[in-house]
Amino acid sequence: MSEFDVSPFEMDDNSLSETDIEAVLAGDQTAGPDALHDLISGLRERFEASTDVPVGAALAEFIDVVDLTTTSTHTESRRNRKMITGIGTFIATTTGKIVLGTTVAAASMGAAHAVDMVEMPGLPESSAEVIVVDNSEDSEETVPTQAHDESNAMEDEDTKEDETEEVVIKEEAIEKSDGEDSEGEGTKDRNHGQMISEFATSTELEGCEKGQAISELASSKHDDEDQDESDDAEEEDENDDEDELDDDSKDHPCKDDDLDHESEDSDHEDEDEDEDEDHEDHDEEHRGNGKAKGKSNKPDHDDDDDDDVDES
Amino acid sequence: MSSTPNPTFDAVLAAAKAGDSIAFEQLYRMLNRRVASFAAARRAADPEGVVNDVFIRVFKNLPTFEGDQDRFIGWVFQIARNRLIDETRHRQRRVDELLLAEQPTTQALVAVDDEALSQIESERLLGQLDCLTDDQRDVVLLRVVADQSLEVVAASLDKSVGAIKSIQRRAIRTLAREFEEIVPEAVSR
Numbered sequence: 234m235s236e237f238d239v240s241p242f243e244m245d246d247n248s249l250s251e252t253d254i255e256a257v258l259a260g261d262q263t264a265g266p267d268a269l270h271d272l273i274s275g276l277r278e279r280f281e282a283s284t285d286v287p288v289g290a291a292l293a294e295f296i297d298v299v300d301l302t303t304t305s306t307h308t309e310s311r312r313n314r315k316m317i318t319g320i321g322t323f324i325a326t327t328t329g330k331i332v333l334g335t336t337v338a339a340a341s342m343g344a345a346h347a348v349d350m351v352e353m354p355g356l357p358e359s360s361a362e363v364i365v366v367d368n369s370e371d372s373e374e375t376v377p378t379q380a381h382d383e384s385n386a387m388e389d390e391d392t393k394e395d396e397t398e399e400v401v402i403k404e405e406a407i408e409k410s411d412g413e414d415s416e417g418e419g420t421k422d423r424n425h426g427q428m429i430s431e432f433a434t435s436t437e438l439e440g441c442e443k444g445q446a447i448s449e450l451a452s453s454k455h456d457d458e459d460q461d462e463s464d465d466a467e468e469e470d471e472n473d474d475e476d477e478l479d480d481d482s483k484d485h486p487c488k489d490d491d492l493d494h495e496s497e498d499s500d501h502e503d504e505d506e507d508e509d510e511d512h513e514d515h516d517e518e519h520r521g522n523g524k525a526k527g528k529s530n531k532p533d534h535d536d537d538d539d540d541d542v543d544e545s
Numbered sequence: 546m547s548s549t550p551n552p553t554f555d556a557v558l559a560a561a562k563a564g565d566s567i568a569f570e571q572l573y574r575m576l577n578r579r580v581a582s583f584a585a586a587r588r589a590a591d592p593e594g595v596v597n598d599v600f601i602r603v604f605k606n607l608p609t610f611e612g613d614q615d616r617f618i619g620w621v622f623q624i625a626r627n628r629l630i631d632e633t634r635h636r637q638r639r640v641d642e643l644l645l646a647e648q649p650t651t652q653a654l655v656a657v658d659d660e661a662l663s664q665i666e667s668e669r670l671l672g673q674l675d676c677l678t679d680d681q682r683d684v685v686l687l688r689v690v691a692d693q694s695l696e697v698v699a700a701s702l703d704k705s706v707g708a709i710k711s712i713q714r715r716a717i718r719t720l721a722r723e724f725e726e727i728v729p730e731a732v733s734r
Binding site: 257258266269273275276281282285286291296 | 566569570573580581585600685720725
């Protein structure tokens with residue numbers, strides 16, 4: 234071509250359609266010179282990015298991922314969102330609502346049982362943890378187990394509660410270490426022996442405390458009133474003897490024990506000859522039965538004292 | 546790139562304007578590679594840094610943006626183009642690199658690694674675009690390297706679609722004339 238010739242690409246725009254230009258820009262090698270095709274294809278191959286550009290610290294303020302190439306955080310956030318969406322979709326269904334309602338109901342029942350508002354048979358009794366404040370040194374908080382065991386042993390629910398209360402009461406009695414029987418009056422209507430045996434077998438107490446507890450419980454029986462009276466009389470005699478010892482000399486024969494009374498019957502006769510008339514009946518009793526003497530002498534001792542005073 | 550309305554993109558754009566970081570990430574994933582390619586073809590010293598700077602500006606000014614998908618992409622490349630113009634104006638030390646790239650075939654190189662060869666080839670290709678004006682070069686690179694439509698390129702250069710068609714036509718003709726200077730010499734013989 235000469236310098237006056239015009240190439241097709243220098244001709245009027247009407248000779249070069251948009252389609253040809255678009256074809257060249259798209260990389261179509263059938264249109265335009267080969268050098269132009271090489272340029273277009275070369276630019277695409279050299280400068281086309283294959284991986285995402287890492288996010289810098291400043292840009293990370295807008296985007297929650299530091300490095301898009303790892304995509305772990307992004308995937309995790311998407312996964313969390315998908316999970317939440319899935320759960321919400323499930324709850325929206327009928328089955329999901331039923332499951333959710335059942336779960337809520339079970340949780341509320343459990344909470345109610347924990348605060349003793351509702352009694353659940355399958356769950357452990359939280360009330361067993363209550364109670365008996367055992368101030369003793371070796372308190373093992375065995376009452377819960379004890380109460381639970383006793384409740385399982387009893388058939389009647391009312392008696393269960395009564396037994397529990399009774400055990401609680403008895404242990405408190407142990408702590409107080411007194412012989413009060415007023416609290417045992419509540420067991421009058423029941424088999425006292427059975428109650429004592431159950432307590433003895435179920436109690437967690439050991440040794441002295443256990444025996445003391447059992448004795449205290451047994452001492453609350455009404456059939457033992459006579460024995461109690463005799464015990465009380467013995468106690469009073471002992472108290473009287475002590476009083477006499479304080480007032481009179483120690484060698485006074487009446488201050489001695491029963492055995493001393495028996496052995497010193499003759500002394501009584503020798504020392505108190507003037508009082509034989511008053512003591513004859515009593516001496517015979519002394520010889521025969523020391524206890525009878527001790528008991529019967531109670532009023533006689535008083536009379537003797539009076540006689541002594543009169544004679545003196 | 547399609548110029549038809551994209552409801553998905555509109556939703557993402559609205560969420561990003563509201564401050565949703567996930568929407569920001571989606572927009573970033575959509576354009577970061579193409580912005581990096583355009584920056585590299587424009588001989589940016591740090592194409593990845595340019596990408597980060599561009600998107601920081603985009604996210605900061607996003608609440609004030611109004612438009613569809615093509616206009617948004619064009620707006621992103623406009624920011625990238627302005628960023629690269631500023632870098633070119635302050636780039637003085639690359640003159641030696643350009644001089645070195647101009648005579649790769651004539652210089653006898655003792656030992657050159659693959660990366661250097663690749664860089665030399667890239668510089669050779671870009672050197673063929675030096676006969677174009679800045680607008681013609683950017684149109685060609687946006688169409689070829691960034692793979693953008695006429696509408697996006699028009700938004701990037703803040704010109705009409707007809708103007709972009711005219712610019713790219715002249716660019717192709719200029720490139721062809723440069724190649725024709727070699728071919729006509731062969732044909733005339």
